[in-house]
Amino acid sequence: MAEPFLSIQQVRKSFGATTVVQDFNLDVEPGEFVSFLGPSGCGKTTVLRMVAGFEEPSAGKIVVAGKDITRLKPNQRNVGMVFQAYALFPNLTVAQNIGFGLKVAGMPKADADRRVAEMLDLIKLPQMGDRYPYQLSGGQQQRIALARAIAPKPKLLLLDEPLSALDAKVRVSLREEIRSIQKKLGITTIFVTHDQEEALSISDRIAVMYGGKAEQVGTPFEIYNRPATKFVANFVGTLNVLEGTVTDAASGKVRVNAQEVSLKGKLNGSKSGDTLSLALRPEAISLGRHPGRDSSLSGEIAEVHFLGSVIRVRVGIGGSTVSLDTFNSPATPPPAVGEKAEISFSSGDMLVLH
Amino acid sequence: MKSGRFWAWVVFALGAAYFFIPLIATVEFSMRMRRGVYSLDAYKVVLGDPRFQATFGYSVLAAVFTIILGVLIVVPTAYWIRLRLPQLRPVVEFITLLPLVIPAIVIVFGYIRMYGSSSPLPFLASGRGTDALLVIGYATLALPYMYRAVDTGLRTIDVRTLTEAAQILGAGWGTIITRVILPNVLIAVLSGAFLTFAIVIGEFTMASLLNRPAFGPYLQNIGANRAYEPAALAIIAFAITWGCMSLIQILSRFAPRSANRPN
Incomplete structure (x- = not known):
């Protein structure tokens, strides 16, 4: 070197x-x-x-x-x-x-x-x-x-x-x-x-x-x-932080607000029952189910901010709120506050914070 | 609103009268030397007096040396206090104020004890030595004015950042003080210099007790023995002071402006 x-x-x-x-x-x-x-x-x-x-x-x-x-x-x-x-x-x-x-x-x-x-x-x-x-x-x-x-x-x-x-x-x-x-x-x-x-x-x-x-x-x-x-x-950047509990350390299962997410290979020695901070960048989350995104969580639309080309949506999941941005599409109206919503993401994008 | 303006003018007129009436009276009296007509005889007598020229020349020279000494002492001191030793500022300010409370006569007697002809440093044994002591004494008397002027000037610039910017470009302390700091506080230094000049020109106690041929003792001597000439001298002194003030005003127009001033 x-x-x-x-x-x-x-x-x-x-x-x-x-x-x-x-x-x-x-x-x-x-x-x-x-x-x-x-x-x-x-x-x-x-x-x-x-x-x-x-x-x-x-x-x-x-x-x-x-x-x-x-x-x-x-x-x-x-x-x-x-x-x-x-x-x-x-x-x-x-x-x-x-x-x-x-x-x-x-x-x-x-x-x-x-x-x-x-x-x-x-x-x-x-x-x-x-x-x-x-x-x-x-x-x-x-x-x-x-x-x-x-x-x-x-x-x-x-x-x-x-x-x-x-x-x-x-x-x-x-x-x-x-x-x-x-x-x-x-x-x-x-x-x-x-x-x-x-x-x-x-x-x-x-x-x-x-x-x-x-x-x-x-x-x-x-x-x-x-x-x-x-x-x-x-x-660095905007981050959504969710609290999760390891339910099965061997298979990488973590419970987030009564819903299960698989984080195989990312738990770094955590034991079953440990509480973890899990983070997701807004751009790693989509509203609704999308192909290629293996994990999802259900919640309710809490806030919608129309910013022109981008719509910032905040989804309440249990006690936490997750922010995500979607592009504005003239043909699709933005979601309404109070609507049930599902967010999807790839478990590979979820960060386990130490 | 209009009534406020009226009273403002009244106050201004009263202030102007308070300032100008004694001045006009002095001018008027100084021109009455020749009985029955106004003339400039008193001025002619004063300006033609070889003692006036000699003492005034002596004091101007002493003032120039005092200013140089003051700048050499005060600018680096005030700069260093601002840059590295801000905690010592109250102490230095106190020291610079001492000449206002300690009478000049105390300094002179201190000189006589310290530097008399029988002391190990017999400055007072020679004319040049006494002149040097007089200049040092004048620098002490002018210290409160010079220090405050320079310190105020330093407050208008970012001393630390400018120093660091010059240092990182390779400048040593001499270059920093002469090419960066001094030019940016020049107007403040000039203000201090003109105040020093005014103090030195009129100073009586030190020059008289050290027996130097300065303008202050000459003024006192004329004042005690003549009628019209002291009034003419007072007006000449005023003119010199005003000239100095005008110079400060003119020079301040050419002062470098702060780079950090918002556009």
């Missing part, structure tokens, strides 16, 4: 008696785009700040391209970073902002000017060089911040929630732009976000963090479809 480009090894960070990051390990391949995803206070930004050099780990080490950078100062690491609050220098023009790192590095002016022009073209703002940050929109400022971070050709790019201060539309277009620039330059990137859609849509891999630990590291497909813990399953 090739040497990882960035290796975070057994990193811990404590502030006084509070430990905010514990035994964090992650290897990142060259050119990979890895997202740290988690709720506020889970330690994702602290890990990023340790990689940047703004915080010193209490234990563990950080290696970039085979070099231990754990104790290096931020200005000695050759790492680029984009901040949530843009952090453009208000007294400098756009071109001067982008050229700041080049000037500090002592690059000759002609070369620096050429690189600044190249960066402005890359972010598709070639005419903006003479403007000041306050004359730009939030999205433009963040693109300039990205150009400034990558202008000195850093080994590693760190993005600290760069999209969270922007409005929804700009956020989507900018995240695609960031990903396309990252791919074009092949720069190894760490992206911190609490927005699961953002992380799922642009990452090669995601580290889902909770309580200062990486709960699961995997591709977006793995994280979404095979969550390793209850937290990951709940945090």
Whole structure:
């Protein structure tokens, strides 16, 4: 296996008696785009700040391209970073902002000017060089911040929630732009976000963090479809959670609200009589019986929300409610509240949460 | 609504009268040197007095050095307190307020004991040494104004993020302070500088007790011995102050605006 480009090894960070990051390990391949995803206070930004050099780990080490950078100062690491609050220098023009790192590095002016022009073209703002940050929109400022971070050709790019201060539309277009620039330059990137859609849509891999630990590291497909813990399953995507009791561990039978479901091979050592949390993604459930879906549960329509192309239906099953989305069909009216309904799903899609 | 506006104008007129009447009276009196007619004789006498030029020049030079010293001390201190030691802010604020409650005369007597000609550091034994002590003393007197001005300026920018953004781009502390922090608090520094200038130009106690040829003792001397010239000097001092204020206003138009300001 090739040497990882960035290796975070057994990193811990404590502030006084509070430990905010514990035994964090992650290897990142060259050119990979890895997202740290988690709720506020889970330690994702602290890990990023340790990689940047703004915080010193209490234990563990950080290696970039085979070099231990754990104790290096931020200005000695050759790492680029984009901040949530843009952090453009208000007294400098756009071109001067982008050229700041080049000037500090002592690059000759002609070369620096050429690189600044190249960066402005890359972010598709070639005419903006003479403007000041306050004359730009939030999205433009963040693109300039990205150009400034990558202008000195850093080994590693760190993005600290760069999209969270922007409005929804700009956020989507900018995240695609960031990903396309990252791919074009092949720069190894760490992206911190609490927005699961953002992380799922642009990452090669995601580290889902909770309580200062990486709960699961995997591709977006793995994280979404095979969550390793209850937290990951709940945090990533919408999830319907049902309580079930193992009735026959050997054959994988589980009772859910007096109805039986077969989960053969998924019970992972559970014994008969154990209570389990079972989860189903909304898109894995259909209203009514469908071929290929081996399990079903009966209930009653509790809520119907017409959202245009999609109809969100909530079905009450015993004490629980299950959400599912169906496509709108002009020929079929949506189900009525109070109607008896049956939902079907493939038992293979049901997740057993530990 | 209309009546509210009327009373607002009345209050404004009263305030303006309170401010302008003594000023107009001083201007009027300063022009009465020649009997029976208004003239600028008092101004001519004052401006033509070599002692005016010498003392004013001395004080301007002392003010410039005081401002440089103040900026060198206050900007890094206020910056570091904001960035790394916010818990020490009340202590530093208290220290910077001390010159307002400790009279200048205490500092001068402290100087005489510490730096007299028989002490191990005989600064007062030479003119240059005394000038240096005077500038240091002036910087102390101006500390409350300079610190507050710079601290207020630092409050308008995101010191921590800008520092980190510069650091990650390879900048060291010198570059961060001179190219990122100072330009963004320049207007605040200028405000502090002009306040320092005003304090130094009019300061009497220190300059007099240290026996330096400054503008403050000259003003006092003229005030005690002449009739019309002190009024002319007061108006000249006003003009200098107003000039400084106008400069702050003009320069603040060129101040860099915050990148985080909502569009």
